Amino acid sequence: MDMVEAIRENSYKALRKMTIPKFNLVDHYQALRELEIESYMVTERCNLIDKSIKELEIRKKTKVTIVGVKRGNEFIANPSPDFRFKDRDLVIFVGKSSDINIALAYFNEICGVSCEI
Secondary structure (H helix, E strand, O other), X not given: OHHHHHHHHOOOHHHOOOOOOOOOHHHHHHHHOOEEEEEEEOOOOOOOEOOEHHHHOHHHHHOOEEEEXXXXXXXXXXOOOOOEEOOOOEEEEEXXXXXXXXXXHHHHXXXXXXXXX
C-alpha cells in the first residue's frame, strides 16, 4: 500500500513513458557527414530486372541501404526485401563513400554492362 500511495503522490510518474530528447538535423551533422546518397538507373539491358533486393543481398554484400526507388511518377520509400526491380527504376541508396563505390561496382557486375548512374 505504501508503494501505491507513493506512485499516486508523484502523479503516476513511475508509470509514464520516459521521453527521449528530440534532436534536429544539425545535432547529427557530424555523423551524417560520413554518409553519401547515390542513385543507380536500371536499364533494360541490366540483369537487375525482376531480381529482388533480398535475392541480390545488396546490404549484405555492399553495406549500403536502399532508401527508395523512383519508378515513373511514383516514389517507393524503404522498399521491402521482396521488392523487384524493373526497367527505368532509379534506385536511391545511402552509405559511406567506400561502400557506395562497392555498391556501384556490384550493380555494374550484376548488370553485365555499365548501366547508367
